[in-house]
Amino acid sequence: MIKQYAIIFMVTYIGEIVSKLIDFPIPGPVIGMLVLFILLERKLINLNFVEKGANTILLNLSIFFIPPGVAIISALDMLHGNILKIIVTMILTTIITMGTTGLTVQYLINRRKK
Amino acid sequence: MIQSLNSPLFGICLTIIAYIIGMEIYKRFKLPILNPILIALIIIIPILLYLKIPLETYKKGGDLISFFLAPATVVLAVPLYKKINLLKQHFIPILGGIVVGVLTSILSCVFIGKILKMDLGLIRSSLPKSVTTPIAIELSQQVEGFIPITIVMVMITGMTGAILAPFICKVFKIENKIAQGIAIGTSSHAVGTSRAIEMGETEGAMSGLAIGVAGIFTVFILPLLFSLLF
Numbered sequence: 001m002i003k004q005y006a007i008i009f010m011v012t013y014i015g016e017i018v019s020k021l022i023d024f025p026i027p028g029p030v031i032g033m034l035v036l037f038i039l040l041e042r043k044l045i046n047l048n049f050v051e052k053g054a055n056t057i058l059l060n061l062s063i064f065f066i067p068p069g070v071a072i073i074s075a076l077d078m079l080h081g082n083i084l085k086i087i088v089t090m091i092l093t094t095i096i097t098m099g100t101t102g103l104t105v106q107y108l109i110n111r112r113k114k
Numbered sequence: 115m116i117q118s119l120n121s122p123l124f125g126i127c128l129t130i131i132a133y134i135i136g137m138e139i140y141k142r143f144k145l146p147i148l149n150p151i152l153i154a155l156i157i158i159i160p161i162l163l164y165l166k167i168p169l170e171t172y173k174k175g176g177d178l179i180s181f182f183l184a185p186a187t188v189v190l191a192v193p194l195y196k197k198i199n200l201l202k203q204h205f206i207p208i209l210g211g212i213v214v215g216v217l218t219s220i221l222s223c224v225f226i227g228k229i230l231k232m233d234l235g236l237i238r239s240s241l242p243k244s245v246t247t248p249i250a251i252e253l254s255q256q257v258e259g260f261i262p263i264t265i266v267m268v269m270i271t272g273m274t275g276a277i278l279a280p281f282i283c284k285v286f287k288i289e290n291k292i293a294q295g296i297a298i299g300t301s302s303h304a305v306g307t308s309r310a311i312e313m314g315e316t317e318g319a320m321s322g323l324a325i326g327v328a329g330i331f332t333v334f335i336l337p338l339l340f341s342l343l344f
Binding site for chain 2: 005008009026027029035040041051055057058061062064069072073082086087088089090091092093094095096098102106112
């Protein structure tokens, strides 16, 4: 298991370094994700090398969002009077996004069948 | 008493206990409205406010936990790699749909936010709201949003997707299972995907694939669109 985390943390670190070196603003962890994906896809590392470690993290993924979420304490006045607007916006944009995405995929699949 | 709060262990214990309670409640009722993160926040925030514990004190432990967001984002490559064959089978429809979805999500946040006269800071915080939380947190920073607000918005988005997915597919007449799955994952990330998995195997797998792909596309599209719009 410790070897799995060695790989995961090294790739995370590589992502962080690369993100500082390039000009385009891509978050380090996302670069790390792309690096790990390429390593797997190119068969440079075997899925077994990271799968268990990754699953342990992914199974409890939501715990990592709690502390950043708690920081909303420092923005309670920013939320005040805006909560309803936020909820309405989130619901409407989710409906619109899901609708357009699904219709686009469906249209492109049907067009190819013809 | 006050001194014992200064240990990072205070924030760590409080977070883990609140998370376990949140997960247990969610597992028992399986209702999207009982989002485990939301429950954890509803437990922790009143405790801190009522006992007048400063956020900084909580963060000593909290930061140690949220540090793992970075490796947690990196390992999203694993489920993406496992599902990548699905993408190869329907390359153009899936990628086309996800690009349209990413653009729609960002633009609809700007337009609806402006119509409702929302604060600019809130609109900025909402831009990455459709992607998976670890990526949304990174992007919120980039577009000068406020991370905790983004997290709450990502949660509301996920809950909306999970609750309304079958209804939205019906209204828009999205009948193809691949289209349904991609639509759910692109618009409402992993929380929506939990509903897609219940709808069927194809829907669930496609939704899972869309989480990673939509996340990556948003990382590239959002900064470009942001420099045009703001």
